[in-house]
Amino acid sequence: xxxxxxxxxxxxxxxxxxxxxxxxxxxxxxxxxxxxxxxxxxxxxxxxxxxxxxxxxxxxxxxxxxxxxxxxxxxxxxxxxxxxxxxxxxxxxxxxxxxxxxxxxxxxxxxxxxxxxxxxxxxxxxxxxxxxxxxxxxxxx
Numbered sequence: 001x002x003x004x005x006x007x008x009x010x011x012x013x014x015x016x017x018x019x020x021x022x023x024x025x026x027x028x029x030x031x032x033x034x035x036x037x038x039x040x041x042x043x044x045x046x047x048x049x050x051x052x053x054x055x056x057x058x059x060x061x062x063x064x065x066x067x068x069x070x071x072x073x074x075x076x077x078x079x080x081x082x083x084x085x086x087x088x089x090x091x092x093x094x095x096x097x098x099x100x101x102x103x104x105x106x107x108x109x110x111x112x113x114x115x116x117x118x119x120x121x122x123x124x125x126x127x128x129x130x131x132x133x134x135x136x137x138x139x140x141x
Contacts, residue, residue: 001140007132023117075092
């Protein structure tokens with residue numbers, strides 16, 4: 001699994017003109033990509049890492065201050081553009097594999113006590129954010 005994690009003061013996801021997920025206070029926007037070999041164990045590990053990641057103001061984590069997370073599926077994190085000008089998506093898991101694992105990350109975060117908003121898997125999403133810092137990290141499990 002790969003995740004791009006951004007510390008935000010606010011973030012939202014809009015699908016077909018409707019806001020489907022939003023955080024209106026400091027927290028994290030997390031873009032999650034899944035590859036073919038990922039498992040539910042990796043989803044749980046990623047959730048724990050996100051919940052405890054000390055990147056908020058004062059080196060706090062979401063678990064320390066109850067900050068929200070906006071989790072958005074992002075298959076393009078496994079795009080490969082090393083050859084030519086058109087990325088390939090071969091390393092990205094197909095929807096039937098990826099969707100349950102992105103949902104597992106969300107479920108695990110909620111089980112830890114997190115407030116989690118989400119996008120819509122497979123939808124054409126418009127993601128807006130105010131990056132705080134800016135702080136952006138790439139996590140890979």
